[in-house]
Amino acid sequence: MTPTDPHALTGAYAVHAVSGEERAAFERHLADCDACKQEVAEFTATAGRLALASTVRTRPVMREQVLRRITTVRQVPPGAAPLERVRRGAQRGRGSARWALAASVAAAAAFGGTTVWQYERAQDASRAAAQAQRHVEDLAGVLAAPDAKSRAAKVAGGAGTLVVSASRDRAVFVASGMTAPPRGKVYQLWFADGGKMRAAGLMDPARDSQAVLMQGAVDGASEVGITVEPAGGSKQPTSTPVALLGVPT
Template identity: 40%
Template sequence: MTQPEEIHSLAGAYVLHALEEAERETFVQHLRGCVACAAEVAELNETAARLAEDTWSVPPPAMREQVLAAVRRTRQLPPPRPVREPRRAPVRWWRHPAALTAAACLLVAALVGGVYGVQEQRLREERAATLAAQQELARTQAVLTAPDATVRTADVAGGGKVTVVAAPSRDAAVVLLATHSPGAQKAYQLWLMDGGTPRSAGVLAAGQGSATHLVDGVGAADALGVTVEPEGGSASPTLPIIAQIPMK
């Protein structure tokens, strides 16, 4: 299992589709909260696209039609006349050369279409994830460089720091958490306090202790708090609040 401190080194393998499914899902979650990894993935994707321009191996859409056209051009021979020999086994259609050719062509066409569809779907998913990461990176940079941005820092119980860069003009804040892992099947959850009423501002990946997270809708918030919750987060904070930063 990938350790939290090792996940930042998986950007290259992620771009090259070399991660196992479990690692890939973990890294996609990590990507949503890590500005550095999002930028690295965007750069690597651009580089990989340039390198692959002359080596793209996904079957072209016309191939399926070409295969089906070959099937239609294959002349089907008429069935042989029955021989009145009681002991002779009947002729099976799957032993006929023309039938075998047609069946093989149909199978190839189905396989080509299936492979192409799977690769196309995966490509769309990767493009969507990269675009989302680039958009979040741009919004994060806008908050950090806003003229009214303010920086506040607080200690995390048990060790570590949490820093909040808030920009009222953007109605958003960037939270930088640097602390120890919350433990197996545990996650840090962020909360905005509006007049004493908490609302969730995001849940980090299970076991993740360091992250950069973009939070929207901070205009009315009085404070931001951090708690340890079960993996996936909770509907309300689990006490104690291990870090709290005033927003005003």
């Protein structure tokens, strides 16, 4: 069998469509191939964008429609049989009738509350999807910017590439094969300028390969540092940087 050209696996790798053996071989290749690193980052961003392409934002008028219909549409609560028996035995006394009415009102109120809760969750999901889509678009925009420049370096047992777009004043850090941080720790990114470190986001400790859109503008920073911090990150570095990459100009 003819060995697969590793340069042809960037797309499949980005969407996790390679076997374990192919993945290991490709990651070894990726450690020394800047072109493939950038392709993987671009494919990953594009895949995320396509996954969100079918998201439909809920119409603002939906909330009013749901709340109005709650008061006009009779709902059938789960386990309605006991209520039917109460209805058939209503002649036994007003107490039973009052109980049936109270149970019906409680069931309708519960259903209405559930409907509003579901609507609010849908709104939350819609806002989260829109935010994620903007994030993916910003990340892809930096990587595909005409003026994008990159700098690669060995980082924590793997490889890291810093991509900067001056026109967008944003940066993306692409990691491949990095050693996982200790339990309870995370890699944190920083913009460094004149000895001052500015927090620029956290990396996912569960992934050894990822593309991270750094938080905030580059704003004249001369270097990007990576430190090991407690889960959740720190306001200022608490450890010596495991890597410092000069911002490409």
